[in-house]
Amino acid sequence: MADTSPILTLERVSKTFVTKPVFGPARRVEALRRVSLTLQPGKALALVGESGSGKSTVGRLIVRHYAPTEGRILFEGQDIETNHSRALEKAYQRSVQMVFQDPFSALNPAHTIRHHLLRPLALHQPDRDPERALLDLLGDVELDPKSTPDKYPHELSGGQRQRVNFARALAVNARLIVADEPTSMLDVSIRKSVLGLMRRLKDERGLALLYITHDIATAQYLAEETAVMFRGQIVEQGPTARVVGAPQHAYTQLLRSAVPDPAIRLGGDGQSFAEQAAQVRKDAARDVTSMTMAGDGHFFALH
Numbered sequence: 331m332a333d334t335s336p337i338l339t340l341e342r343v344s345k346t347f348v349t350k351p352v353f354g355p356a357r358r359v360e361a362l363r364r365v366s367l368t369l370q371p372g373k374a375l376a377l378v379g380e381s382g383s384g385k386s387t388v389g390r391l392i393v394r395h396y397a398p399t400e401g402r403i404l405f406e407g408q409d410i411e412t413n414h415s416r417a418l419e420k421a422y423q424r425s426v427q428m429v430f431q432d433p434f435s436a437l438n439p440a441h442t443i444r445h446h447l448l449r450p451l452a453l454h455q456p457d458r459d460p461e462r463a464l465l466d467l468l469g470d471v472e473l474d475p476k477s478t479p480d481k482y483p484h485e486l487s488g489g490q491r492q493r494v495n496f497a498r499a500l501a502v503n504a505r506l507i508v509a510d511e512p513t514s515m516l517d518v519s520i521r522k523s524v525l526g527l528m529r530r531l532k533d534e535r536g537l538a539l540l541y542i543t544h545d546i547a548t549a550q551y552l553a554e555e556t557a558v559m560f561r562g563q564i565v566e567q568g569p570t571a572r573v574v575g576a577p578q579h580a581y582t583q584l585l586r587s588a589v590p591d592p593a594i595r596l597g598g599d600g601q602s603f604a605e606q607a608a609q610v611r612k613d614a615a616r617d618v619t620s621m622t623m624a625g626d627g628h629f630f631a632l633h
Protein backbone atom coordinates (compact mmCIF):
# COMPACT_ATOMS: atom_id res chain seq x y z
CA MET A 331 0.00 0.00 0.00
CA ALA A 332 1.21 3.56 -0.74
CA ASP A 333 2.86 5.38 2.16
CA THR A 334 0.45 8.09 3.26
CA SER A 335 2.42 9.43 6.23
CA PRO A 336 3.63 12.98 5.60
CA ILE A 337 7.26 13.60 4.73
CA LEU A 338 7.03 17.27 5.73
CA THR A 339 4.54 19.28 7.76
CA LEU A 340 4.32 23.00 8.41
CA GLU A 341 2.47 23.74 11.64
CA ARG A 342 1.21 27.32 11.98
CA VAL A 343 4.41 28.76 10.53
CA SER A 344 4.86 32.54 10.54
CA LYS A 345 7.74 34.54 9.13
CA THR A 346 8.27 38.23 9.77
CA PHE A 347 11.06 40.11 8.03
CA VAL A 348 12.39 43.26 9.64
CA THR A 349 14.26 45.52 7.26
CA LYS A 350 16.18 48.57 8.40
CA PRO A 351 16.52 51.18 5.67
CA VAL A 352 19.42 53.64 5.89
CA PHE A 353 16.90 56.41 6.59
CA GLY A 354 13.62 56.07 8.42
CA PRO A 355 12.20 53.51 10.81
CA ALA A 356 12.55 49.71 10.59
CA ARG A 357 9.89 48.03 8.46
CA ARG A 358 8.18 44.77 9.41
CA VAL A 359 6.74 42.50 6.73
CA GLU A 360 4.59 39.63 7.89
CA ALA A 361 5.46 37.42 4.91
CA LEU A 362 3.71 34.37 6.38
CA ARG A 363 0.92 34.16 8.92
CA ARG A 364 0.21 30.82 10.57
CA VAL A 365 0.65 28.64 7.49
CA SER A 366 -0.05 24.91 7.87
CA LEU A 367 0.69 22.45 5.06
CA THR A 368 1.34 18.74 4.65
CA LEU A 369 3.46 17.14 1.92
CA GLN A 370 3.24 13.46 1.13
CA PRO A 371 5.39 11.04 -0.90
CA GLY A 372 4.08 10.55 -4.43
CA LYS A 373 1.85 13.63 -4.22
CA ALA A 374 2.12 17.22 -5.41
CA LEU A 375 0.78 20.22 -3.56
CA ALA A 376 0.39 23.40 -5.63
CA LEU A 377 0.93 26.61 -3.70
CA VAL A 378 -0.83 29.26 -5.74
CA GLY A 379 -0.93 33.02 -5.33
CA GLU A 380 0.02 36.34 -6.83
CA SER A 381 3.42 37.99 -6.50
CA GLY A 382 4.26 38.87 -2.89
CA SER A 383 1.76 36.45 -1.34
CA GLY A 384 4.52 34.53 0.45
CA LYS A 385 4.92 31.44 -1.75
CA SER A 386 8.69 31.64 -2.12
CA THR A 387 9.08 32.31 1.58
CA VAL A 388 7.39 28.95 2.25
CA GLY A 389 9.87 27.28 -0.13
CA ARG A 390 12.85 29.01 1.40
CA LEU A 391 11.83 28.11 4.94
CA ILE A 392 11.53 24.49 3.87
CA VAL A 393 15.06 24.46 2.42
CA ARG A 394 16.25 26.37 5.50
CA HIS A 395 17.34 29.60 3.88
CA TYR A 396 15.58 31.13 6.87
CA ALA A 397 14.10 29.91 10.13
CA PRO A 398 10.41 30.45 11.01
CA THR A 399 9.58 33.30 13.37
CA GLU A 400 6.88 31.09 14.89
CA GLY A 401 5.54 27.60 14.33
CA ARG A 402 7.26 24.33 13.48
CA ILE A 403 8.46 22.47 10.40
CA LEU A 404 8.47 18.72 10.92
CA PHE A 405 10.45 16.31 8.73
CA GLU A 406 9.12 12.81 9.23
CA GLY A 407 7.69 14.00 12.51
CA GLN A 408 10.84 15.71 13.84
CA ASP A 409 11.22 19.45 14.27
CA ILE A 410 13.99 20.56 11.87
CA GLU A 411 14.90 23.59 13.99
CA THR A 412 15.25 21.93 17.37
CA ASN A 413 16.45 18.46 16.46
CA HIS A 414 20.03 19.04 15.49
CA SER A 415 21.22 15.47 15.37
CA ARG A 416 23.82 15.05 12.62
CA ALA A 417 21.86 12.18 11.14
CA LEU A 418 18.71 14.28 10.75
CA GLU A 419 20.71 17.20 9.39
CA LYS A 420 22.34 15.05 6.70
CA ALA A 421 19.15 13.23 5.80
CA TYR A 422 17.32 16.53 5.51
CA GLN A 423 19.90 18.23 3.31
CA ARG A 424 19.88 15.31 0.93
CA SER A 425 16.15 14.66 0.94
CA VAL A 426 14.88 18.18 0.37
CA GLN A 427 15.96 19.99 -2.79
CA MET A 428 14.83 23.17 -4.48
CA VAL A 429 14.47 23.88 -8.20
CA PHE A 430 14.32 27.59 -9.03
CA GLN A 431 12.52 29.67 -11.61
CA ASP A 432 15.67 30.59 -13.52
CA PRO A 433 17.09 27.34 -14.90
CA PHE A 434 20.51 29.01 -15.29
CA SER A 435 20.84 30.20 -11.71
CA ALA A 436 21.93 26.90 -10.18
CA LEU A 437 24.26 25.84 -12.99
CA ASN A 438 27.89 26.87 -13.34
CA PRO A 439 28.47 28.11 -16.90
CA ALA A 440 32.10 26.93 -16.79
CA HIS A 441 31.23 23.27 -16.24
CA THR A 442 29.72 20.58 -18.45
CA ILE A 443 26.53 18.74 -17.57
CA ARG A 444 28.65 15.66 -16.84
CA HIS A 445 30.54 17.63 -14.19
CA HIS A 446 27.31 18.94 -12.67
CA LEU A 447 25.88 15.45 -12.30
CA LEU A 448 28.91 13.25 -11.57
CA ARG A 449 29.79 15.08 -8.38
CA PRO A 450 26.48 14.53 -6.60
CA LEU A 451 26.34 10.97 -7.97
CA ALA A 452 29.80 10.19 -6.55
CA LEU A 453 28.78 11.55 -3.15
CA HIS A 454 25.31 10.09 -2.89
CA GLN A 455 25.39 6.97 -5.04
CA PRO A 456 29.03 5.87 -4.55
CA ASP A 457 28.36 2.18 -5.15
CA ARG A 458 27.22 2.67 -8.72
CA ASP A 459 29.34 2.86 -11.85
CA PRO A 460 29.39 6.66 -12.36
CA GLU A 461 29.02 6.63 -16.16
CA ARG A 462 26.15 4.12 -16.01
CA ALA A 463 24.46 6.16 -13.26
CA LEU A 464 24.89 9.32 -15.35
CA LEU A 465 23.26 7.74 -18.41
CA ASP A 466 20.36 6.42 -16.31
CA LEU A 467 19.87 9.81 -14.72
CA LEU A 468 19.72 11.60 -18.07
CA GLY A 469 17.24 9.01 -19.29
CA ASP A 470 15.13 9.60 -16.17
CA VAL A 471 14.74 13.27 -17.03
CA GLU A 472 14.32 12.62 -20.77
CA LEU A 473 17.60 14.14 -21.93
CA ASP A 474 19.66 12.53 -24.68
CA PRO A 475 22.29 10.47 -22.80
CA LYS A 476 24.70 10.61 -25.77
CA SER A 477 24.84 14.28 -26.63
CA THR A 478 24.04 15.94 -23.29
CA PRO A 479 26.95 15.09 -20.92
CA ASP A 480 29.62 17.09 -22.74
CA LYS A 481 27.51 20.17 -23.28
CA TYR A 482 27.77 23.37 -21.25
CA PRO A 483 24.62 24.92 -19.75
CA HIS A 484 24.45 27.64 -22.42
CA GLU A 485 24.28 24.98 -25.13
CA LEU A 486 20.98 23.67 -23.76
CA SER A 487 17.51 25.15 -24.06
CA GLY A 488 15.77 26.51 -20.95
CA GLY A 489 13.64 23.38 -20.72
CA GLN A 490 16.70 21.13 -21.00
CA ARG A 491 18.49 23.13 -18.30
CA GLN A 492 15.52 22.74 -16.01
CA ARG A 493 15.66 18.98 -16.65
CA VAL A 494 19.33 19.04 -15.56
CA ASN A 495 18.24 20.75 -12.34
CA PHE A 496 15.73 17.97 -11.68
CA ALA A 497 18.43 15.41 -12.50
CA ARG A 498 20.67 16.94 -9.83
CA ALA A 499 17.92 16.59 -7.28
CA LEU A 500 17.53 12.93 -8.27
CA ALA A 501 21.30 12.40 -8.12
CA VAL A 502 21.30 13.21 -4.40
CA ASN A 503 18.29 10.92 -3.86
CA ALA A 504 15.91 13.77 -3.09
CA ARG A 505 12.55 12.73 -1.69
CA LEU A 506 10.93 16.16 -1.68
CA ILE A 507 11.42 18.80 -4.37
CA VAL A 508 10.35 22.39 -3.85
CA ALA A 509 9.84 23.71 -7.39
CA ASP A 510 9.51 27.50 -7.30
CA GLU A 511 7.84 28.66 -10.56
CA PRO A 512 9.90 26.05 -12.46
CA THR A 513 8.27 26.72 -15.82
CA SER A 514 7.52 30.43 -15.77
CA MET A 515 10.72 31.40 -17.62
CA LEU A 516 10.23 28.73 -20.26
CA ASP A 517 8.51 29.00 -23.64
CA VAL A 518 4.84 28.16 -23.43
CA SER A 519 5.40 25.28 -25.85
CA ILE A 520 7.77 23.45 -23.48
CA ARG A 521 6.12 24.27 -20.16
CA LYS A 522 3.80 21.33 -20.41
CA SER A 523 6.61 18.87 -21.06
CA VAL A 524 8.48 20.00 -17.92
CA LEU A 525 5.25 19.73 -15.92
CA GLY A 526 4.84 16.27 -17.46
CA LEU A 527 8.33 15.33 -16.25
CA MET A 528 7.47 16.47 -12.73
CA ARG A 529 4.28 14.46 -12.81
CA ARG A 530 6.17 11.37 -13.90
CA LEU A 531 8.83 11.77 -11.18
CA LYS A 532 6.08 12.05 -8.59
CA ASP A 533 4.09 9.09 -9.86
CA GLU A 534 6.95 6.74 -10.71
CA ARG A 535 9.51 7.60 -8.05
CA GLY A 536 7.19 8.56 -5.26
CA LEU A 537 8.68 12.05 -4.93
CA ALA A 538 6.81 14.63 -2.89
CA LEU A 539 6.47 17.93 -4.75
CA LEU A 540 5.70 21.44 -3.61
CA TYR A 541 4.81 23.23 -6.83
CA ILE A 542 4.91 27.00 -6.34
CA THR A 543 3.08 28.95 -9.05
CA HIS A 544 1.08 32.07 -9.77
CA ASP A 545 -0.83 30.14 -12.44
CA ILE A 546 -3.79 28.32 -10.93
CA ALA A 547 -4.57 26.67 -14.29
CA THR A 548 -1.34 24.62 -14.29
CA ALA A 549 -2.05 23.27 -10.81
CA GLN A 550 -4.70 21.04 -12.33
CA TYR A 551 -2.18 19.34 -14.55
CA LEU A 552 0.14 18.28 -11.76
CA ALA A 553 -1.15 18.60 -8.25
CA GLU A 554 -3.58 16.47 -6.30
CA GLU A 555 -3.94 19.26 -3.73
CA THR A 556 -3.91 23.03 -4.06
CA ALA A 557 -3.45 25.71 -1.42
CA VAL A 558 -4.24 29.33 -2.31
CA MET A 559 -2.22 32.07 -0.58
CA PHE A 560 -2.91 35.73 -0.21
CA ARG A 561 -0.86 38.20 1.88
CA GLY A 562 0.89 35.44 3.78
CA GLN A 563 -2.16 33.36 4.67
CA ILE A 564 -3.75 30.28 3.17
CA VAL A 565 -7.28 31.23 2.22
CA GLU A 566 -8.39 27.96 0.62
CA GLN A 567 -7.02 24.45 0.43
CA GLY A 568 -8.19 21.08 -0.82
CA PRO A 569 -8.30 18.66 -3.75
CA THR A 570 -7.23 20.64 -6.84
CA ALA A 571 -10.33 19.70 -8.84
CA ARG A 572 -12.51 21.24 -6.14
CA VAL A 573 -10.40 24.32 -5.39
CA VAL A 574 -10.11 25.16 -9.09
CA GLY A 575 -13.51 23.88 -10.18
CA ALA A 576 -15.64 25.02 -7.27
CA PRO A 577 -13.71 27.70 -5.38
CA GLN A 578 -15.36 28.85 -2.20
CA HIS A 579 -13.22 31.78 -1.07
CA ALA A 580 -13.82 35.07 -2.89
CA TYR A 581 -10.08 35.51 -3.49
CA THR A 582 -9.81 32.08 -5.18
CA GLN A 583 -12.80 33.05 -7.30
CA LEU A 584 -10.99 36.23 -8.23
CA LEU A 585 -7.84 34.31 -9.20
CA ARG A 586 -9.94 31.86 -11.14
CA SER A 587 -11.75 34.63 -13.00
CA ALA A 588 -8.41 35.84 -14.33
CA VAL A 589 -8.08 32.54 -16.22
CA PRO A 590 -9.30 32.86 -19.83
CA ASP A 591 -12.19 30.42 -19.29
CA PRO A 592 -14.38 32.51 -16.99
CA ALA A 593 -16.54 29.62 -15.80
CA ILE A 594 -16.70 31.44 -12.51
CA ARG A 595 -17.43 35.15 -12.30
CA LEU A 596 -17.56 37.32 -9.27
CA GLY A 597 -21.04 38.06 -8.05
CA GLY A 598 -22.21 41.47 -6.90
CA ASP A 599 -24.49 43.88 -8.63
CA GLY A 600 -23.76 47.32 -9.88
CA GLN A 601 -20.06 47.23 -8.96
CA SER A 602 -17.39 47.20 -11.64
CA PHE A 603 -15.04 44.24 -11.74
CA ALA A 604 -12.19 46.45 -10.47
CA GLU A 605 -14.25 47.62 -7.48
CA GLN A 606 -15.26 44.09 -6.62
CA ALA A 607 -11.68 42.87 -6.94
CA ALA A 608 -10.41 45.64 -4.65
CA GLN A 609 -13.04 44.75 -2.05
CA VAL A 610 -12.19 41.02 -2.23
CA ARG A 611 -8.50 41.76 -1.71
CA LYS A 612 -9.21 44.07 1.21
CA ASP A 613 -11.37 41.43 2.91
CA ALA A 614 -8.95 38.60 2.18
CA ALA A 615 -6.03 40.49 3.76
CA ARG A 616 -7.69 40.42 7.19
CA ASP A 617 -6.54 37.77 9.69
CA VAL A 618 -8.00 34.32 9.11
CA THR A 619 -10.08 33.42 12.15
CA SER A 620 -11.05 29.87 11.14
CA MET A 621 -11.17 27.43 8.24
CA THR A 622 -14.58 26.13 7.21
CA MET A 623 -15.07 22.74 5.58
CA ALA A 624 -16.68 22.90 2.15
CA GLY A 625 -16.37 19.19 1.35
CA ASP A 626 -14.09 16.23 1.85
CA GLY A 627 -10.66 17.72 2.61
CA HIS A 628 -11.70 21.10 1.15
CA PHE A 629 -11.45 24.14 3.44
CA PHE A 630 -11.74 27.88 3.02
CA ALA A 631 -10.93 30.76 5.35
CA LEU A 632 -13.23 32.98 7.34
CA HIS A 633 -11.82 36.37 8.32
Ligand SMILES: Nc1ncnc2c1ncn2[C@@H]1O[C@H](COP(=O)(O)OP(=O)(O)OP(=O)(O)O)[C@@H](O)[C@H]1O
Nearest residue numbers: 347349359361379380381382383384385386387388
Ligand atom coordinates in the same frame (compact mmCIF):
# COMPACT_ATOMS: atom_id res chain seq x y z
N1 LIG B 1 14.50 38.50 2.64
C1 LIG B 1 13.44 39.33 2.74
N2 LIG B 1 13.52 40.48 3.43
C2 LIG B 1 12.46 41.31 3.54
N3 LIG B 1 11.25 41.08 3.00
C3 LIG B 1 11.10 39.94 2.29
C4 LIG B 1 12.19 39.00 2.12
N4 LIG B 1 11.74 37.95 1.36
C5 LIG B 1 10.46 38.23 1.08
N5 LIG B 1 10.07 39.41 1.63
C6 LIG B 1 8.71 40.00 1.55
O1 LIG B 1 7.80 38.99 1.96
C7 LIG B 1 6.62 39.05 1.16
C8 LIG B 1 6.40 37.70 0.50
O2 LIG B 1 7.41 37.51 -0.49
P1 LIG B 1 7.58 36.16 -1.34
O3 LIG B 1 8.79 36.33 -2.21
O4 LIG B 1 7.54 34.99 -0.44
O5 LIG B 1 6.26 36.17 -2.23
P2 LIG B 1 5.92 35.34 -3.53
O6 LIG B 1 4.49 34.98 -3.44
O7 LIG B 1 6.87 34.20 -3.70
O8 LIG B 1 6.13 36.40 -4.67
P3 LIG B 1 6.96 36.27 -6.04
O9 LIG B 1 6.15 35.34 -6.90
O10 LIG B 1 7.03 37.67 -6.55
O11 LIG B 1 8.32 35.70 -5.67
C9 LIG B 1 6.82 40.19 0.18
O12 LIG B 1 6.19 41.34 0.73
C10 LIG B 1 8.32 40.35 0.15
O13 LIG B 1 8.66 41.69 -0.17
